[in-house]
Amino acid sequence: GENVEQHPSTLSVQEGDSAVIKCTYSDSASNYFPWYKQELGKRPQLIIDIRSNVGEKKDQRIAVTLNKTAKHFSLHITETQPEDSAVYFCAASKGSGTYKYIFGTGTRLKVLA
Amino acid sequence: DGGITQSPKYLFRKEGQNVTLSCEQNLNHDAMYWYRQDPGQGLRLIYYSQIVNDFQKGDIAEGYSVSREKKESFPLTVTSAQKNPTAFYLCATNGGQGRSYGYTFGSGTRLTVV
Numbered sequence: 001g002e003n004v005e006q007h008p009s010t011l012s013v014q015e016g017d018s019a020v021i022k023c024t025y026s027d028s029a030s031n032y033f034p035w036y037k038q039e040l041g042k043r044p045q046l047i048i049d050i051r052s053n054v055g056e057k058k059d060q061r062i063a064v065t066l067n068k069t070a071k072h073f074s075l076h077i078t079e080t081q082p083e084d085s086a087v088y089f090c091a092a093s094k095g096s097g098t099y100k101y102i103f104g105t106g107t108r109l110k111v112l113a
Numbered sequence: 114d115g116g117i118t119q120s121p122k123y124l125f126r127k128e129g130q131n132v133t134l135s136c137e138q139n140l141n142h143d144a145m146y147w148y149r150q151d152p153g154q155g156l157r158l159i160y161y162s163q164i165v166n167d168f169q170k171g172d173i174a175e176g177y178s179v180s181r182e183k184k185e186s187f188p189l190t191v192t193s194a195q196k197n198p199t200a201f202y203l204c205a206t207n208g209g210q211g212r213s214y215g216y217t218f219g220s221g222t223r224l225t226v227v
Contacts, residue, residue: 006155034215043203043218044156089155099207100146100171101216105155 002027004092006104013080014112021107023090024072030092033073034101035064038087047088048075080111116140119204119219125227126191126198134189134222136204142217143208145187149173150201150221159202162187191224199226 003026013019025033031052036044050057050064050073057064061080066073077084087108091101120135136145147159158171162181176195181187191198204219 043220044216045218046215049215100144100158100161103148103156108153 002102004102004104006090010108012110019077019080019109021075021088023104025092029094032093034091035075036089082111082113085111117217117219119222124222124224129193131192134202136187137185138206142206146205147189148203198224
């Protein structure tokens with residue numbers, strides 16, 4: 001069945017260092033890959049997304065890369081700050097409109113000051 | 114709540130009791146979803162609806178029921194058959210053909226069995 005694996009489950013980095021979170025998806029028909037940030041007790045918030053016709057997308061300190069052949073995509077956060085500490089979820093979807101997401105299991109990122 | 118209102122924010126259920134969680138949206142999105150999140154865990158799909166008067170089971174539908182009588186509303190009932198309902202419940206929406214890809218989430222309902 002459809003599945004998204006996410007690694008690592010927890011990640012601790014020093015402030016200013018980079019963090020990388022990786023996800024692998026199983027359904028080759030997936031073509032939309034969002035990343036969500038969830039702070040404790042809050043709802044997930046979209047931070048960046050990528051579509052399958054693009055290999056990389058960047059937004060300030062955050063970037064996402066996609067390798068369709070290998071069916072994996074990664075979130076890169078540079079110059080990490082304490083406010084980056086949260087749980088990050090990746091997801092895969094087959095397209096626009098009403099397609100459901102398949103979520104990864106989440107990565108708890110701790111940025112140590 | 115960014116166009117999605119979930120209520121109540123906190124809910125307490127007694128053993129053997131059915132409770133209903135509300136999700137209302139004014140985004141004119143076609144699809145609505147219910148996810149369950151256990152502490153320290155990911156998001157698991159309970160039910161989803163892509164159009165009014167139609168809905169589909171997700172991965173963990175047992176013990177839950179939904180209805181979609183109008184576009185704006187997708188209530189979730191947690192029945193007494195759900196033996197471990199304590200969790201954080203999130204409602205999400207996304208648009209129809211040609212609309213936005215992304216989910217918009219509500220602020221969630223925290224359900225506790227007492």
